[in-house]
Amino acid sequence: MVKVTINELVCKGCGLCVRACPKGVLALSKTKLNAKGYHPAEVAVPEECIACASCARTCPDVAIRIEKD
Ligand code: SF4
């Protein structure tokens, strides 16, 4: 099982992680706004995640955590 956690408070909605994901797992929220006024990234299709950590490496704000068990 892979768990992708995005810290929505830190996320600035830049979309780099969305583009970095080879499996289309992530998306910017169309509805949510965080306290900074950004649409944060969210895990749209968690079952597709292959735990490559590309998103976490790409995020300039270190907002993504990948846990694998
Ligand atoms: S770990 Fe890889 S597959 Fe999973 S969300 Fe991040 S970039 Fe996508």
Ligand code: SF4
């Ligand atoms: S790369 Fe980081 S800051 Fe940018 S949208 Fe993704 S989680 Fe948010």
